Each structure stands twice: as structure tokens, then as C-alpha cells.
Amino acid sequence: MVRVLIVDDNAMFRREATRLCDAEGYESITAGSFEELHTVLGGPAPDIVLMDVDLPTIPGHRLGSLVRSRHDVPICLVSALPEDKLRRMFESSDANGWIAKPLTRDKLVGVVTRLVHGAKVGKKTPHAPVSAAGQARILLVEDDPILCDRIEHILRPQGEVVRVTDGEKAITHLRDGKFDAIILDLMLPRLSGFDVIRHLMMHRPELLGATIVMTGAQESSLQFVDSEQLHAVLRKPFDFLELPRLIGELTRS
Numbered sequence: 001m002v003r004v005l006i007v008d009d010n011a012m013f014r015r016e017a018t019r020l021c022d023a024e025g026y027e028s029i030t031a032g033s034f035e036e037l038h039t040v041l042g043g044p045a046p047d048i049v050l051m052d053v054d055l056p057t058i059p060g061h062r063l064g065s066l067v068r069s070r071h072d073v074p075i076c077l078v079s080a081l082p083e084d085k086l087r088r089m090f091e092s093s094d095a096n097g098w099i100a101k102p103l104t105r106d107k108l109v110g111v112v113t114r115l116v117h118g119a120k121v122g123k124k125t126p127h128a129p130v131s132a133a134g135q136a137r138i139l140l141v142e143d144d145p146i147l148c149d150r151i152e153h154i155l156r157p158q159g160e161v162v163r164v165t166d167g168e169k170a171i172t173h174l175r176d177g178k179f180d181a182i183i184l185d186l187m188l189p190r191l192s193g194f195d196v197i198r199h200l201m202m203h204r205p206e207l208l209g210a211t212i213v214m215t216g217a218q219e220s221s222l223q224f225v226d227s228e229q230l231h232a233v234l235r236k237p238f239d240f241l242e243l244p245r246l247i248g249e250l251t252r253s
Contacts, residue, residue, distance in 0.1 A: 002026045002116055005046035007037050007063075008078065009055055013103070017050065020108050034058055037066075045071040047116045050099070053079035053089055061093040068094075074115035078103065083220055100220055106192050110224035113198040118226050135159045136180040136251040141170040141196060142214075143188055151183065154240055158247050167191030171199045174207070181250045182207060183243065186215040186225070194224065201229075210250050214238065 004026050006017045014030045021028035029046060031037040034057045049067055051060040061077055068075075074096040079086045083100050090098040096115050099107050136159030142148050143165045152161045159180070164170050168191045170184070182200075186193035193213065200208050208229045215222070216236035227233045232246050 002048070002112055003044070003046045004028050004112070005040060005049045005073075006030045007032075007049060007055070007060065008052035009033060010052070013052070013101070017103055017108075020103060020105055023105070024109065024112075026108075026112070034063075037063070041067065041070040046073055048112060049073055049075045050078050050103075050111075051075050051095070053077050053081065053086065061089045061095060064094040074119070076111050076115065083218075087219075097223055098220070106187075106194055107221070107224075109192065109198065110194040110221060113194050113201065114224040114226055117198055117201045118229065136247055137178065138162065138247060139164070139170065139173055139177075139179045139182045141165075141167070141183065141188065141193065142185045144185075150240060151243060154243055155247060158244060158251065165189070167193060167195045170196050174199060174204055179207065180210065181231075181247050182211040184211055184213050186213060186217050186221065197225070212243070212246055 004021050006014055006028055008014050008017070009032050011032065014032060018028045018030060029040055031040045034055065051063060053060045064075055067073065077086065077090050077093065077095045077098040078101060080101040086098050086100055097111055099111060138155060138159060138161045140148060140151055140161050140163045142151070148163050152163065155161050162173060164173060166189045171191065184193050184196055193215070200211065209231055211230045212232045212234065213225055213230055214234040214236060222233070225233060231250060234242060
């Protein structure tokens with residue numbers, strides 16, 4: 001079980017963050033002050049720390065050395081500050097990521113997937129094609145039907161395109177089927193693309209290197225996608241002709 005340490009002087013935020021952690025099956029520990037943080041750090045190590053920047057006494061982005069003097073864990077800064085200011089604070093800190101409030105499920109899953117599960121995956125695993133050359137089997141995970149139609153039309157000469165519209169259906173297909181490539185949107189209904197990436201990290205790591213993420217997500221979300229583990233990350237709008245080239249790289253024997 002992932003153990004999340006939530007450090008914030010706002011009791012309402014701590015309650016909401018705890019609720020989100022509980023819903024994902026994460027264990028949560030909270031600290032509302034520097035003194036409480038000091039006490040909590042004397043106990044079992046968390047897997048990740050969500051650290052509010054606007055703490056009284058000592059700003060959160062200056063507390064990395066204190067946390068890591070007790071436990072070598074990733075730290076994610078959290079704040080209601082404008083994203084550009086929060087990004088500058090992050091760049092001058094020793095934190096591993098940052099989240100602009102409000103904290104949402106996708107942001108929580110994204111940061112845990114990248115900084116906790118991602119750290120355990122290691123280097124990209126080469127993916128051997130499962131289909132004959134020129135006959136790829138591609139899982140397309142996208143909820144926009146017009147975009148799906150266009151992608152399927154472009155990729156039809158390269159093989160079979162299996163279409164799903166949400167992360168839950170994608171995970172079901174990944175449990176039961178074999179694929180040469182995955183084309184994945186991050187912003188999906190029900191379970192998100194971050195959930196799909198988490199499933200790949202934990203159950204199908206050999207497919208991470210065969211995954212092409214396409215997204216219109218902001219930089220604050222994209223920081224939790226490790227492009228070195230994936231085959232490619234395409235920012236919407238992108239040149240659709242990139243897709244046949246990238247699929248060709250994955251299926252070329």
C-alpha cells in the first residue's frame with residue numbers, strides 16, 4: 001500500500017486529500033504544522049510527501065532537507081499560488097514535482113504513478129512485436145469519436161486498431177489481449193490515462209515502451225508522464241502523420 005504524507009496547515013485540504021487517498025487505497029498520514037511534521041517523520045517512512053508551500057514558520061519548499069534527513073522519499077509541492085510562481089519555487093527547491101490546488105484524483109494518481117510506481121520500473125524494457133510485420137495490433141484509447149475515426153483510418157494499412165473510450169475498458173483489454181502498440185489519451189472519462197500508465201507499470205511494464213501518449217494536458221499534468229519510459233508523447237494538436245511513423249518503429253522486425 002502506498003503511504004502518503006500530507007503536510008498542510010489547512011484542515012479542509014487535509015481532509016479532502018485524505019478522502020482522495022482513501023478512495024485510491026492509499027494510506028494517508030497528515031501534519032498540520034512544522035511540529036507535527038517533525039513528530040510524523042520520527043515514525044514509519046512514507047512513500048511520498050505532498051508538501052504545502054504556504055506553511056507558517058518555514059515555507060514548504062524549504063523543508064526538503066528536513067524530510068530527507070529522516071527518509072529518502074519523493075516530495076511534491078502543493079499550492080494555490082499561480083502556476084508560474086509555483087513552478088519557479090519548485091525549480092529553486094529540491095522537490096520532485098508540484099501540484100497546483102485544487103488537488104484532484106487525476107493529479108494524485110499522476111504524481112503517485114510517476115514518483116512512486118515509476119521509480120520501481122527502472123529502464124525502458126524493449127518490446128518485441130507480437131504480430132507479423134505489417135500487421136500490428138494497436139490499442140487506441142481515446143474518447144473523442146471523430147479523432148478515433150481519423151486515427152483508425154490513418155493506421156488501418158498497418159493492422160488492426162482496437163478502440164476503447166475510457167481507461168477502465170483499456171485496462172480490461174490489456175489484461176486479456178496482446179498488443180504491439182498503445183495510443184493513449186490522458187484525459188478520459190471514468191479511469192484516466194494515468195490509471196492506464198499505472199496498470200502498465202505494475203502489470204505490463206514491457207508495454208510502456210510501446211505506448212504513445214497524445215494529450216492536450218497542461219504542463220502541470222505532463223510532468224507526471226515519464227517520456228523516457230514511453231515510446232513518444234505527442235502534444236495536441238499534432239501532425240497525424242507522426243502516428244504511422246511511430247507505429248512503424250514499434251512493429252518493424
